[in-house]
Amino acid sequence: xxxxxxxxxxxxxxxxxxxxxxxxxxxxxxxxxxxxxxxxxxxxxxxxxxxxxxxxxxxxxxxxxxxxxxxxxxxxxxxxxxxxxxxxxxxxxxxxxxxxxxxxxxxxxxxxxxxxxxxxxxxxxxxxxxxxxxxxxxxxxxxxxxxxxxxxxxxxxxxxxxxxxxxxxxxxxxxxxxxxxxxxxxxxxxxxxxxxxxxxxxxxxxxxxxxxxxxxxxxxxxxxxxxxxxxxxxxxxxxxxxxxxxxxxxxxxxxxxxxxxx
Amino acid sequence: xxxxxxxxxxxxxxxxxxxxxxxxxxxxxxxxxxxxxxxxxxxxxxxxxxxxxxxxxxxxxxxxxxxxxxxxxxxxxxxxxxxxxxxxxxxxxxxxxxxxxxxxxxxxxxxxxxxxxxxxxxxxxxxxxxxxxxxxxxxxxxxxxxxxxxxxxxxxxxxxxxxxxxxxxxxxxxxxxxxxxxxxxxxxxxxxxxxxxxxxxxxxxxxxxxxxxxxxxxxxxxxxxxxxxxxxxxxxxxxxxxxxxxxxxxxxxxxxxxxxxxxxxxxxxxxxxxxxxxxxxxxxxxxxxxxxxxxxxxxxxxxxxxxxxxxxxxxxxxxxxxxxxxxxxxxxxxxxxxxxxxxxxxxxxxxxxxxxxxxxxxxxxxxxxxxxxxxxxxxxxxxxxxxxxxxxxxxxxxxxxxxxxxxxxxxxxxxxxxxxxxxxxxxxxxxxxxxxxxxxxxxxxxxxxxxxxxxxxxxxxxxxxxxxxxxxxxxxxxxxxxxxxxxxxxxxxxxxxxxxxxxxxxxxxxxxxx
Numbered sequence: 022x023x024x025x026x027x028x029x030x031x032x033x034x035x036x037x038x039x040x041x042x043x044x045x046x047x048x049x050x051x052x053x054x055x056x057x058x059x060x061x062x063x064x065x066x067x068x069x070x071x072x073x074x075x076x077x078x079x080x081x082x083x084x085x086x087x088x089x090x091x092x093x094x095x096x097x098x099x100x101x102x103x104x105x106x107x108x109x110x111x112x113x114x115x116x117x118x119x120x121x122x123x124x125x126x127x128x129x130x131x132x133x134x135x136x137x138x139x140x141x142x143x144x145x146x147x148x149x150x151x152x153x154x155x156x157x158x159x160x161x162x163x164x165x166x167x168x169x170x171x172x173x174x175x176x177x178x179x180x181x182x183x184x185x186x187x188x189x190x191x192x193x194x195x196x197x198x199x200x201x202x203x204x205x206x207x208x209x210x211x212x213x214x215x216x217x218x219x220x221x222x223x224x225x226x227x228x229x230x231x232x233x234x235x236x237x238x239x240x241x242x243x244x245x246x247x248x249x250x251x252x253x254x255x256x257x258x259x260x261x262x263x264x265x266x267x268x269x270x271x272x273x274x275x276x277x278x279x280x281x282x283x
Numbered sequence: 284x285x286x287x288x289x290x291x292x293x294x295x296x297x298x299x300x301x302x303x304x305x306x307x308x309x310x311x312x313x314x315x316x317x318x319x320x321x322x323x324x325x326x327x328x329x330x331x332x333x334x335x336x337x338x339x340x341x342x343x344x345x346x347x348x349x350x351x352x353x354x355x356x357x358x359x360x361x362x363x364x365x366x367x368x369x370x371x372x373x374x375x376x377x378x379x380x381x382x383x384x385x386x387x388x389x390x391x392x393x394x395x396x397x398x399x400x401x402x403x404x405x406x407x408x409x410x411x412x413x414x415x416x417x418x419x420x421x422x423x424x425x426x427x428x429x430x431x432x433x434x435x436x437x438x439x440x441x442x443x444x445x446x447x448x449x450x451x452x453x454x455x456x457x458x459x460x461x462x463x464x465x466x467x468x469x470x471x472x473x474x475x476x477x478x479x480x481x482x483x484x485x486x487x488x489x490x491x492x493x494x495x496x497x498x499x500x501x502x503x504x505x506x507x508x509x510x511x512x513x514x515x516x517x518x519x520x521x522x523x524x525x526x527x528x529x530x531x532x533x534x535x536x537x538x539x540x541x542x543x544x545x546x547x548x549x550x551x552x553x554x555x556x557x558x559x560x561x562x563x564x565x566x567x568x569x570x571x572x573x574x575x576x577x578x579x580x581x582x583x584x585x586x587x588x589x590x591x592x593x594x595x596x597x598x599x600x601x602x603x604x605x606x607x608x609x610x611x612x613x614x615x616x617x618x619x620x621x622x623x624x625x626x627x628x629x630x631x632x633x634x635x636x637x638x639x640x641x642x643x644x645x646x647x648x649x650x651x652x653x654x655x656x657x658x659x660x661x662x663x664x665x666x667x668x669x670x671x672x673x674x675x676x677x678x679x680x681x682x683x684x685x686x687x688x689x690x691x692x693x694x695x696x697x698x699x700x701x702x703x704x705x706x707x708x709x710x711x712x713x714x715x716x717x718x719x720x721x722x723x724x725x726x727x728x729x730x731x732x733x734x735x736x737x738x739x740x741x742x743x744x745x746x747x748x749x750x751x752x753x754x755x756x757x758x759x760x761x762x763x764x765x766x767x768x769x770x771x772x773x774x775x776x777x778x779x780x781x782x783x784x785x786x787x788x789x790x791x792x793x794x795x796x797x
Contacts, residue, residue, distance in 0.1 A: 100568040104553045265648045267408040
């Protein structure tokens with residue numbers, strides 16, 4: 022925003038609340054684990070309730086700090102999700118490319134978000150477990166930059182898609198959801214679209230980068246969270262983004278014990 | 284899939300209001316099996332925050348389920364009847380309107396509690412800047428005056444005579460340390476409570492300091508007293524004015540109280556519930572308790588459990604059940620000894636910028652203001668209760684840019700109170716709103732609860748049914764709530780409470796790695 026003020030000023034930092042939604046066992050937590058810790062656990066325990074993680078994503082002109090709310094797909098009463106997507110600026114709706122019912126569930130979540138969440142929410146549809154399909158190897162070798170994803174959700178289709186129409190199971194290909202079906206749906210609904218593998222790491226960072234790029238500047242302006250340690254609030258003049266924010270951290274911690282003299 | 288009945292619950296919390304949600308936070312690392320239910324389809328109970336459409340649904344629910352909510356007589360009105368109003372109103376979800384808006388003083392125990400429990404970073408705090416008082420003028424032009432809320436303000440004030448300033452400064456010096464030396468000058472003001480006795484604020488200010496009458500109302504507004512100066516005890520007022528002064532500058536210059544972005548108490552409630560969900564608590568909305576049966580056998584037996592029939596027809600067993608009166612089945616409710624106030628929420632078509640001046644150089648931009656209307660300024664008797672309007676700018680995330688939300692409140696339930704709030708809203712818009720400012724949408728209701736003067740009785744620790752007191756009707760967060768939650772937590776934790784520290788947690792793994 023105000024890059025010109027000083028060359029060695031840290032990039033503006035904004036927090037973005039992101040929720041993860043999707044059927045149980047599609048790999049929501051694994052995607053986050055890959056993104057945050059670059060780690061993967063085979064046979065990970067199901068998430069209980071929900072978990073909360075953060076990770077920074079550095080863009081050329083700003084830093085986005087994701088506050089990631091990982092909901093539990095097996096959550097029995099659908100009572101948690103509403104409080105997660107409240108005020109969320111981004112949502113990652115995950116399905117399993119080997120399980121068609123999970124895409125149905127994902128569509129249900131997208132509809133729910135469009136009905137209930139903040140009007141400007143950025144939604145990414147993510148087909149996970151690409152490593153179980155035949156295009157896993159090709160995909161892993163490519164490692165192409167995917168900077169244009171936000172504008173063309175259908176990109177990447179020329180190379181692989183046609184061949185995926187009828188999954189070839191003989192070769193150990195467990196794909197049940199054709200790329201084209203999901204990408205067409207995503208395009209129709211205006212969603213970002215990716216196929217990922219939390220196991221190999223394919224496309225995982227790209228998803229988050231694309232979301233970071235797609236968050237409108239205007240929603241960051243009044244966005245949640247401050248860039249801790251950037252000292253922006255003490256700079257005079259063009260203080261971006263966090264004009265009205267009060268930082269509780271330092272002072273609050275220091276006075277935790279002697280806070281109430283009155 | 285297993286049912287709720289299969290788990291032997293340690294605790295069942297009913298309702299997701301602020302008290303229950305802070306208890307959920309307190310229990311989030313306890314290892315207890317906690318079931319958290321709410322009869323309503325939304326989080327937040329009496330502190331909930333709504334879109335326009337949700338507010339309308341809420342009003343219908345409150346009116347249809349009389350006695351089941353600490354609210355009654357809710358009604359929604361679209362604008363002032365003129366056709367263009369509808370077009371100025373944004374989409375329903377562009378609004379987040381809070382049923383129980385409260386400001387949080389910087390010295391409130393709530394803030395260190397949120398910090399030590401590591402959830403404060405999930406909330407965004409903003410500054411409440413100026414206090415204003417309505418004084419009908421002869422010329423009828425400028426009718427809102429900024430209350431000098433700090434020593435600097437008093438010096439700079441152009442309305443107050445030098446003589447009056449001197450009496451005011453003497454009063455402030457007498458009641459306690461300045462906001463700058465809040466910690467160093469301990470003791471100077473500590474013995475003064477004795478000299479206050481049971482005088483009213485009016486008597487105390489007049490007899491002891493000769494503070495002129497016209498300054499009584501501004502001082503009253505700083506304590507957010509919901510009754511007239513004559514009916515406000517000096518003891519109460521002095522404590523609250525001290526809190527006001529001591530809170531200034533704690534988190535930055537120019538303000539002493541905070542608001543929570545995106546809907547206040549509702550946000551804190553949800554953060555508390557999320558914390559318990561992360562800790563393994565099970566959440567079920569739309570599900571209340573239909574009946575409650577105490578165990579037939581000896582309740583001192585560790586394993587005896589209360590049987591609850593939930594409204595989803597499941598029967599569960601739990602050692603403890605916690606809720607406010609309204610969260611229990613009718614047969615298990617106690618008669619409610621409650622206060623009632625009239626409240627309203629108005630969305631207005633003006634940013635009311637003049638109410639949010641920067642209060643200090645380099646300080647945060649205030650998003651909230653308090654406007655007090657003494658009874659007399661609305662044409663009532665001197666001892667009529669004041670109307671307070673908490674004004675929230677669009678920076679709070681509660682309304683779109685170019686609009687404001689006015690939260691009106693008066694300690695006078697029913698149509699009389701609503702009429703006074705309406706009149707106050709009109710005066711405010713005429714004074715600060717510009718020529719075209721009008722009310723686009725409003726919600727009126729009566730709220731049950733506890734006014735600040737009532738004390739709460741602590742939860743009985745031998746009892747397995749823990750009843751939370753009615754929600755506070757105070758306009759500032761009431762620290763007694765923290766004690767209530769701690770009592771309930773102690774009753775549930777029993778001997779284990781000594782091994783755990785109340786609301787003191789480490790960061791969870793993976794969270795906030797910098």
